[in-house]
Amino acid sequence: MSIEVRGVSKSFGKFAALRDVNLKVAPGELVALLGPSGSGKTTLLRIIAGLEFADDAGGGPVAPAGAPRVGFVFQHYALFRHMTVFENIAFGLRVRPKATRPSDAKIRERVLELLRLIQLDSLAGRYPSQLSGGQRQRVALARALAIEPEVLLLDEPFGALDAKVRQGLRRWLRKLHDEIHMTTILVTHDQDEALEVADRIVVMNQGRIEQVGTPEEVFHRPANEFVMDFLGSVNLFHARAEGGQERRVFVRPHDMEIGHQAQSDSSVRAVVKRIHAAGPMVKVELESEIGETLQVEMPHERYGVLGLKVGADVYVSPRESKVFFEDYSI
Amino acid sequence: MARGNKNATIIPGFGLTLGVTVAWLSALVLVPLVLLFVRTTALSWPKFVEIVTDERAVASYKLTLGCALAAASLNAVMGSIIAWTLVRVEFPGRRLLDAVVDLPFALPTAVSGIALTAVYSRNGWIGQALGFPVAFTPLGIMVALTFIGLPFVVRTLQPAIEDLDPGVEEAAGILGASRMQTFFRVIAPALLPSLITGFALAFSRALGEYGSVIFISGNMPLRTEITPLLIVTKLEQFDYAGATALGAVQLTASFLMLFSINLVQWWTARKTGVR
Numbered sequence: 001m002s003i004e005v006r007g008v009s010k011s012f013g014k015f016a017a018l019r020d021v022n023l024k025v026a027p028g029e030l031v032a033l034l035g036p037s038g039s040g041k042t043t044l045l046r047i048i049a050g051l052e053f054a055d056d057a058g059g060g061p062v063a064p065a066g067a068p069r070v071g072f073v074f075q076h077y078a079l080f081r082h083m084t085v086f087e088n089i090a091f092g093l094r095v096r097p098k099a100t101r102p103s104d105a106k107i108r109e110r111v112l113e114l115l116r117l118i119q120l121d122s123l124a125g126r127y128p129s130q131l132s133g134g135q136r137q138r139v140a141l142a143r144a145l146a147i148e149p150e151v152l153l154l155d156e157p158f159g160a161l162d163a164k165v166r167q168g169l170r171r172w173l174r175k176l177h178d179e180i181h182m183t184t185i186l187v188t189h190d191q192d193e194a195l196e197v198a199d200r201i202v203v204m205n206q207g208r209i210e211q212v213g214t215p216e217e218v219f220h221r222p223a224n225e226f227v228m229d230f231l232g233s234v235n236l237f238h239a240r241a242e243g244g245q246e247r248r249v250f251v252r253p254h255d256m257e258i259g260h261q262a263q264s265d266s267s268v269r270a271v272v273k274r275i276h277a278a279g280p281m282v283k284v285e286l287e288s289e290i291g292e293t294l295q296v297e298m299p300h301e302r303y304g305v306l307g308l309k310v311g312a313d314v315y316v317s318p319r320e321s322k323v324f325f326e327d328y329s330i
Numbered sequence: 331m332a333r334g335n336k337n338a339t340i341i342p343g344f345g346l347t348l349g350v351t352v353a354w355l356s357a358l359v360l361v362p363l364v365l366l367f368v369r370t371t372a373l374s375w376p377k378f379v380e381i382v383t384d385e386r387a388v389a390s391y392k393l394t395l396g397c398a399l400a401a402a403s404l405n406a407v408m409g410s411i412i413a414w415t416l417v418r419v420e421f422p423g424r425r426l427l428d429a430v431v432d433l434p435f436a437l438p439t440a441v442s443g444i445a446l447t448a449v450y451s452r453n454g455w456i457g458q459a460l461g462f463p464v465a466f467t468p469l470g471i472m473v474a475l476t477f478i479g480l481p482f483v484v485r486t487l488q489p490a491i492e493d494l495d496p497g498v499e500e501a502a503g504i505l506g507a508s509r510m511q512t513f514f515r516v517i518a519p520a521l522l523p524s525l526i527t528g529f530a531l532a533f534s535r536a537l538g539e540y541g542s543v544i545f546i547s548g549n550m551p552l553r554t555e556i557t558p559l560l561i562v563t564k565l566e567q568f569d570y571a572g573a574t575a576l577g578a579v580q581l582t583a584s585f586l587m588l589f590s591i592n593l594v595q596w597w598t599a600r601k602t603g604v605r
């Protein structure tokens with residue numbers, strides 16, 4: 001099922017959570033709503049879920065007429081703590097009116113099938129308090145899937161989990177999505193999560209959509225300063241263009257080169273302040289002549305060749321930089 | 331002492347806190363209650379049986395127990411509604427109403443008894459409107475016991491309701507549950523342990539209540555005479571042994587009741603994994 005949001009605005013008191021948002025999600029797509037807290041991403045998700053109402057409902061904001069069956073996964077699981085894992089998953093089927101409620105045997109079959117899917121078959125009789133965070137979230141997902149939703153909505157589903165579990169679960173979610181092809185919207189403030197899992201990313205800020213695109217598009221061709229900054233670390237240079245106008249130049253740390261000699265006019269003299277060599281890339285923090293802090297990332301081989309030491313005088317040159325021309329800037 | 335003890339924890343003062351707890355409970359609760367039983371032994375067994383199975387005594391047990399049970403049950407229902415309203419419904423004067431709930435705690439019980447009698451007697455504001463007698467009947471006793479038990483239920487339920495995760499209700503709604511289903515299948519079971527606690531507190535308070543009841547009950551032998559009153563009557567006649575005999579019966583009954591309620595509560599808590 002496709003989802004279409006047209007001209008949705010929402011305020012809480014004086015705070016505008018969403019300002020005239022338009023969004024289309026194709027059937028079977030996995031879209032991530034990415035943004036800092038307060039950007040309106042959760043509000044948008046809750047409006048799509050029907051948990052919140054848009055301010056001006058006149059336009060009929062959400063496309064699927066009638067009530068689509070929605071599966072919703074909450075950040076803090078929201079499991080029914082007095083029910084076993086089995087009963088939690090069965091809940092959506094058990095509360096159906098008699099006419100459409102499956103038989104007990106059918107419910108059992110469906111729940112067991114979902115338990116296999118989330119790889120928790122052996123824990124059907126446990127209570128949520130006896131599960132780990134990752135297991136709880138998988139139960140929450142199975143519970144949402146039990147009613148065979150047309151749309152799956154995930155509100156920061158991995159936000160409360162530790163890094164290792166989070167990484168495992170997001171890969172598992174992607175795999176699951178590739179198997180069942182359900183239209184899915186995922187809310188997250190974690191750019192790595194969005195970049196890794198989503199087909200398309202919707203970057204949000206202050207109630208507006210800043211950019212919509214594939215992970216590659218938003219990462220390599222950010223539409224504006226906000227998207228560039230939000231999707232990874234950046235170095236900001238203030239450059240003076242012809243005509244005396246000041247330009248803000250953005251360079252990603254891995255697009256910076258360190259050398260012992262100046263390589264071009266845009267090379268900057270800097271002193272090495274810190275070196276983090278643990279990790280896939282070596283991260284070097286430098287201070288430029290005019291006191292700016294610069295971040296540079298390089299492969300270990302390059303680091304070995306350069307032989308950098310803290311306190312060394314070097315030259316930093318950008319390999320690739322971005323300048324954004326915004327009509328609304330002064 | 332703690333070294334080499336495999337139960338040693340970083341939390342200090344285990345011996346001290348346990349010592350204080352046991353000493354305090356002994357001095358205030360256990361020793362006086364044991365003394366009650368010791369005093370009872372002044373009576374011969376047949377005499378004891380005669381006193382505690384006396385017609386008036388048995389009638390008072392039934393009345394006390396019945397009214398306390400009815401009052402605690404009524405409080406469980408009405409208290410839940412009030413607690414829910416105070417937590418979930420925004421309305422002007424909520425703070426004020428919230429404070430009013432505590433009044434039965436604060437008022438001297440005799441004051442509440444006199445006030446309730448005045449209001450529920452045949453000429454009282456509410457008594458007039460009802461058209462059937464409340465004061466000086468078992469119903470009146472129930473009114474008094476309900477009054478003094480209300481804060482127990484409200485105050486134990488309020489934090490539990492505040493703790494409810496709104497996400498759980500939303501989850502139930504999204505999964506297709508109606509408001510009624512959400513309430514009975516999701517909210518009520520989550521509140522049950524607190525409700526049982528509140529019920530137990532209101533019930534045990536009602537069993538022992540004296541001050542507010544004696545005015546509104548009228549104290550007619552066999553009809554509206556509660557056990558605590560019977561005990562006081564015996565004391566006034568210097569029949570200390572008789573008073574302690576009745577006291578021992580009431581104490582045993584209360585203890586058994588509270589113990590079984592605790593068992594039920596422990597069982598529900600274990601089931602819901604709330605510890």
